[in-house]
Amino acid sequence: MSAVAGVLAQGVDLGRYNSFGFAARAENFVRVESQAQLREAVALARANGWPVLVLGGGSNLVLREQIPGLVIQMAIGGRGAEPVGNDEVRVTLGAGEVWHQSLEWMLEQGYYGLENLALIPGTVGAAPMQNIGAYGVELEQAFESLQALDTETGEVCGFDREACRFGYRDSYFKSGAPGRYIILEVCLRLSQRPRPVLRYQALVDELQVRGLDNPQPVDVFDVVCAIRRSKLPDPAEVGNAGSFFKNPLVSQAHYQQLLQRYPALVAFPAGEGCKLAAGWLIDQCGFKGETRGAVGVYKRQALVLVNLGDGTAAELMCLAQEIVVSVEARFGVTLEMEPRLYPA
Numbered sequence: 564m565s566a567v568a569g570v571l572a573q574g575v576d577l578g579r580y581n582s583f584g585f586a587a588r589a590e591n592f593v594r595v596e597s598q599a600q601l602r603e604a605v606a607l608a609r610a611n612g613w614p615v616l617v618l619g620g621g622s623n624l625v626l627r628e629q630i631p632g633l634v635i636q637m638a639i640g641g642r643g644a645e646p647v648g649n650d651e652v653r654v655t656l657g658a659g660e661v662w663h664q665s666l667e668w669m670l671e672q673g674y675y676g677l678e679n680l681a682l683i684p685g686t687v688g689a690a691p692m693q694n695i696g697a698y699g700v701e702l703e704q705a706f707e708s709l710q711a712l713d714t715e716t717g718e719v720c721g722f723d724r725e726a727c728r729f730g731y732r733d734s735y736f737k738s739g740a741p742g743r744y745i746i747l748e749v750c751l752r753l754s755q756r757p758r759p760v761l762r763y764q765a766l767v768d769e770l771q772v773r774g775l776d777n778p779q780p781v782d783v784f785d786v787v788c789a790i791r792r793s794k795l796p797d798p799a800e801v802g803n804a805g806s807f808f809k810n811p812l813v814s815q816a817h818y819q820q821l822l823q824r825y826p827a828l829v830a831f832p833a834g835e836g837c838k839l840a841a842g843w844l845i846d847q848c849g850f851k852g853e854t855r856g857a858v859g860v861y862k863r864q865a866l867v868l869v870n871l872g873d874g875t876a877a878e879l880m881c882l883a884q885e886i887v888v889s890v891e892a893r894f895g896v897t898l899e900m901e902p903r904l905y906p907a
């Protein structure tokens with residue numbers, strides 16, 4: 564019997580492993596702390612014909628009650644850094660490292676560039692999955708490469724930035740080849756010279772309120788944490804997965820059309836078109852603070868759906884569908900869900 568088969572657990576409740584806090588039962592569950600254990604777990608799943616779900620912090624997942632096959636909890640750790648010239652460093656992080664703690668460590672070392680992504684829950688390995696982004700910065704801006712296990716061939720492959728095909732809350736791993744690759748480690752290229760990114764108005768305003776005219780990376784980090792704490796519910800208190808919908812991209816023409824009818828429309832330029840604030844659209848349809856059984860729309864931010872206690876994925880998906888239909892009818896815009904529903 565393989566070592567992994569020996570530590571395999573059956574019928575594990577994933578309630579505390581997903582930020583919605585949904586009671587979901589994993590048919591089989593294993594935590595892996597090394598590449599060797601991961602390979603064994605994948606081989607075991609293959610031998611049994613089990614579907615595999617890789618679980619990081621569970622903060623971008625909507626889990627149904629029964630999870631068939633094998634859940635692999637990613638816990639491969641490791642942090643390292645090497646200078647690469649021009650005041651830059653290459654930081655390598657294991658996929659199971661906690662994102663926010665890694666960011667704190669980078670800041671302590673004097674490696675800058677991703678301060679705006681403070682307090683995003685979850686693991687390093689999941690960060691490239693949807694090219695995490697917040698407050699004017701996306702992971703890809705400091706991304707160099709990653710190593711991933713190809714579950715079809717058993718080989719470890721390297722992916723540079725181009726191969727990852729990053730997009731807005733998207734990547735090759737999320738929409739090109741979902742489920743095929745398991746990310747093992749991520750390499751970032753960071754600067755030893757502070758260069759704060761101050762594009763996001765709420766961030767600029769709060770820095771000003773604090774009298775920080777020449778903000779340092781640690782100031783940006785602290786302010787981002789403070790804004791996030793004031794706006795988003797803490798999953799430890801109210802189950803949620805952050806933004807439930809992506810901000811929809813529309814053409815300039817469509818944006819202008821909507822703006823004429825809704826002068827208060829909130830939107831941001833994005834490439835050739837515009838990104839509409841999904842939260843604003845949902846709020847206009849009257850959903851903010853609405854509840855349906857044990858799930859609802861967060862009272863302070865309509866983009867966040869919440870589990871109020873013993874809600875289920877099924878209830879949440881009904882509410883999500885109601886919102887999609889309503890926004891489509893009113894604005895002619897189709898909202899796309901951001902977290903992954905599993906099993907789909």
Ligand SMILES: Cc1cc2nc3c(=O)[nH]c(=O)nc-3n(C[C@H](O)[C@H](O)[C@H](O)COP(=O)(O)OP(=O)(O)OC[C@H]3O[C@@H](n4cnc5c(N)ncnc54)[C@H](O)[C@@H]3O)c2cc1C
Binds near residue numbers: 621624687744
């Ligand atoms: C309060 C709150 C605020 C949030 N704010 C933001 C935000 O500002 N910006 C943002 O972009 N996101 C945000 N999120 C969403 C979420 O935190 C991120 O998407 C995060 O990267 C998910 O990490 P995780 O480890 O929890 O992934 P999980 O939820 O465990 O997994 C997400 C997906 O990635 C896959 N996956 C996980 N690890 C691996 C791996 N090693 N290899 C291959 N596949 C893997 C899973 O199978 C799943 O499909 C927020 C969530 C919450 C709860």
